[in-house]
Amino acid sequence: MAVLSWKHHTLIQSLLERGPLTEQEFHSIFAAITDLNPGTHQGKFNDYLLKINRELSYVQLDLRACRDPYDGRIYYGVVNNVSDEQSKLGTKYSVPQVAFFKAIVEAIAQDVTAEGCISNLDVLNIKLENQVLNSSGSQSQDGSHGIPAAFRNFTMSQKEKTLDQLVKDKWLCYTEDDNIGVGVRSVLDLRGWFNNAGVPSCEVCNEAGLKAKLCPNEGCTVRIHQYCLKKIFSQKGAIVCPGCDTQWQYQPPKAEPVELEDEETEPMQSQPSSRLAPSQSSLRSKRKRQRLSRNDDANTVGDTKRVTRSSAHLR
Numbered sequence: 001m002a003v004l005s006w007k008h009h010t011l012i013q014s015l016l017e018r019g020p021l022t023e024q025e026f027h028s029i030f031a032a033i034t035d036l037n038p039g040t041h042q043g044k045f046n047d048y049l050l051k052i053n054r055e056l057s058y059v060q061l062d063l064r065a066c067r068d069p070y071d072g073r074i075y076y077g078v079v080n081n082v083s084d085e086q087s088k089l090g091t092k093y094s095v096p097q098v099a100f101f102k103a104i105v106e107a108i109a110q111d112v113t114a115e116g117c118i119s120n121l122d123v124l125n126i127k128l129e130n131q132v133l134n135s136s137g138s139q140s141q142d143g144s145h146g147i148p149a150a151f152r153n154f155t156m157s158q159k160e161k162t163l164d165q166l167v168k169d170k171w172l173c174y175t176e177d178d179n180i181g182v183g184v185r186s187v188l189d190l191r192g193w194f195n196n197a198g199v200p201s202c203e204v205c206n207e208a209g210l211k212a213k214l215c216p217n218e219g220c221t222v223r224i225h226q227y228c229l230k231k232i233f234s235q236k237g238a239i240v241c242p243g244c245d246t247q248w249q250y251q252p253p254k255a256e257p258v259e260l261e262d263e264e265t266e267p268m269q270s271q272p273s274s275r276l277a278p279s280q281s282s283l284r285s286k287r288k289r290q291r292l293s294r295n296d297d298a299n300t301v302g303d304t305k306r307v308t309r310s311s312a313h314l315r
Contacts, residue, residue, distance in 0.1 A: 007033045008052050012078065015063065019170050020077035020184045023065075057081075066187045069116055069211040070175060072227030075184040096154045097162045099131040101171060105190070108182055108210060109199050114223055116211025117179035123163060128154050182210055203242050204228035217246040224248075 004012075014029050015021060021029070027038045030045060038045040053063050060082045066075055091098065103126045107118045128151040163180070166172040170183040182190075187208075194208035195201070202209045202225045209223030222243040224232075229248070232239050239248050 004051065004055055008048065008055075011048065012052060012056070012063070015076060015078045020075040020188060023074035023076065026076040064188050064191075066184065066191070067205070067207065067225075067227070068184050069187060069208075069225060070173070070181060072225065072230075075188065077185060077188045079189045093162075093165075094150070095148070096128055096150045096158075097165075099128050099151065100126060100154065100159060100162055101166055103128070103131055104166075104172065104180060105182060105186060106197075108180075109194060109197050109208075114200075114209055114212045114214055115179075117175045117177075117181040119179050123180050124156060124159050126159070128152075202228055204232065213248075215241045215243060215246055216248065217241065217244050220244040220246065 010033050011026075011030065014026075027045075030048070031037055034044070034048070036044050049063055056062060056078070060080060061078055062081050063076065063078050066077075067073065068075060093101070104118060104123055107122065107126075108116060111118075129147050131151070163172070167174060167180075167183070170185040172186070173181050173183040175181045187210075191208070194210070199208045199210060200221055200223050201207060202212055203222050204224055205228055207225075209225065212223035212225050213229055214220075215222040220241060220243050222241050240246060241248060
């Protein structure tokens, strides 16, 4: 077994302490530790990562890189390769919180429009009871049998606090239009889950097409990430769908995604709410004022439903 040096340990510790880091951040740490620029010493950089992963494999961990599906930036992070009851003991989240997170990710993954997000209203209106029923497949006559009290009593306030924490820990993220998307930590850690759940992969990079452009032909299931399309069109000028030969049109995005982590040092604070979910406008206003004060006024609306090209269910 090869012995890791303090330089390897520092790289691992930086990811464990800070969570997923952008390529620029991770490269800066590597350069500060080794006095080597990863851009001009790519071989040395790869050797460090290879040696680290050989040692991490003994404890079922892996140092991985991924692209953020919303802006295409590369991130590095350390993930757990084991998913069993014992590994669940290592999380700080409670069982209802994990179920809440799972419901959010499932809703995003099953959206066949590949928007890569779910509205704040839909998130806060999620019923954890459905997670129990989906796994058991049955319920009692009164609909309460087998549903843990912690699930039934998971309040709106608890959902808001959990959502804030999941965003802070990079399991989830806020998109540029104030919806909820998957965070880079989920992209790193749930790669196998997305594949098993049947999420179509991008035809260019073969990663899960959670946030992607659909083929113009509605009968075709091909998806390509926006940043992959940009790269292809910059090289070729025009492309045809690899699945049905339909010509693709490329329109550059109007604005770059909002980088909340660059603007905040504290997690999002949710405003007080009634039993009904707050409106989209109040949530957007809250984000703008969160560093100044908490907003005490919240508008409420009734339940809403998302409209998609069709519906699908994860197996």
